[in-house]
Amino acid sequence: MNLIFSLTRPWLLIMVILLHYRVFNDDLLINFWGGGGGDLVDTQQFICQLCKIAVPLYFLMSGYFLYNKKKLTSSTYKQILIKRVKSLIVPYLLWNLASLILNILGGNILFHSKDIGDILILFIKQTPSLGPINHPLWYLRDLFIFVLISPICYIIGKSVFKHVLFLVLILLWLIGLGDTITYDGFGGLLFFYSGILLNINDIDIYRKIKVLANRIHLYIAAYMICSILLVLYRDDLSGIYLKLCTLVGIWLFVSLLERHKNRLIKSHSWNLSQNSFFLYCMHGIFTGSVSGILTKIAIIVQHPLIFILLQVIIISGAIVVLCLFSKLVKNITPTAYSILSGGR
Numbered sequence: 001m002n003l004i005f006s007l008t009r010p011w012l013l014i015m016v017i018l019l020h021y022r023v024f025n026d027d028l029l030i031n032f033w034g035g036g037g038g039d040l041v042d043t044q045q046f047i048c049q050l051c052k053i054a055v056p057l058y059f060l061m062s063g064y065f066l067y068n069k070k071k072l073t074s075s076t077y078k079q080i081l082i083k084r085v086k087s088l089i090v091p092y093l094l095w096n097l098a099s100l101i102l103n104i105l106g107g108n109i110l111f112h113s114k115d116i117g118d119i120l121i122l123f124i125k126q127t128p129s130l131g132p133i134n135h136p137l138w139y140l141r142d143l144f145i146f147v148l149i150s151p152i153c154y155i156i157g158k159s160v161f162k163h164v165l166f167l168v169l170i171l172l173w174l175i176g177l178g179d180t181i182t183y184d185g186f187g188g189l190l191f192f193y194s195g196i197l198l199n200i201n202d203i204d205i206y207r208k209i210k211v212l213a214n215r216i217h218l219y220i221a222a223y224m225i226c227s228i229l230l231v232l233y234r235d236d237l238s239g240i241y242l243k244l245c246t247l248v249g250i251w252l253f254v255s256l257l258e259r260h261k262n263r264l265i266k267s268h269s270w271n272l273s274q275n276s277f278f279l280y281c282m283h284g285i286f287t288g289s290v291s292g293i294l295t296k297i298a299i300i301v302q303h304p305l306i307f308i309l310l311q312v313i314i315i316s317g318a319i320v321v322l323c324l325f326s327k328l329v330k331n332i333t334p335t336a337y338s339i340l341s342g343g344r
Helices: 002-020 026-033 035-051 054-067 074-105 116-123 135-148 150-157 162-175 187-200 205-213 216-232 239-259 261-267 269-300 304-332 334-340
Strands: none
Touching: 002 035, 002 054, 002 135, 002 239, 002 269, 002 304, 035 239, 054 074, 054 135, 054 150, 054 187, 054 239, 074 135, 074 150, 074 269, 074 334, 135 150, 135 187, 135 269, 150 162, 150 187, 162 187, 162 239, 269 304, 269 334, 304 334
């Protein structure tokens, strides 16, 4: 299972980057480009829907490896908390601090009050979203909250009520409750709990993945239908439909991974997983810059195909630069790299 999850990390990272490195202003594209803008928005919607499986799978993997066959004891829980403070909270604070400093130096943040609370609030949430100043790090914040309450998940996961909680979390996630508590409502907790449930009950997830892989054509057909409906009727579809699309996408992604794992191993693409945490934290610092560049290009180049080509080149270049920079930091200051990566 370690191999399967290692193979997923670089692809999930790329999906997260694609979600963040794009033109966020759909109205600009539609109004400025006319009909062509609508086509581009549809394309972006399609790509984003493909990529929205990344964070749920991150939460599932985090839950799966949290206890990792260990029994829940006060000692085990204490060790987990100490480890997660180092691997989640320390990087969370340092990367947000780096984002804050760079934003101030760049003149992007103007503090109208000298109240220390105006600064500290950026480490917790940033209006209008519930993300911190380094927006993608909401995942680390929410994950640590789930770690804190993980004993409850463990105890219920071992009881006769384990499926009851699972169904309740699915319902709460689908109807969209809890968005003011965590960034993704109950979605993150649902997948985190699912990971714990699979691990502590010795469910053979690898065998289930192989079963899924045998039905891959069914998932491809289902996901293509879901995506086409999303493009055609994006303004009329409910959030429940989009979340169901995400579930189908997860099954499809895992199935593809299983069927092509040997080819992926030979390609050495999984080596990127070793730096995936550092890259995940660092890419959020440049989200505004890359999106700003893409927005300016969109205004200048009013042709969808040319813009998409330039977008691919810019995003690919950004990923290469991020990888080279992370390798440079790792070689020059391995201690700093280790701290910023949470000891990974």
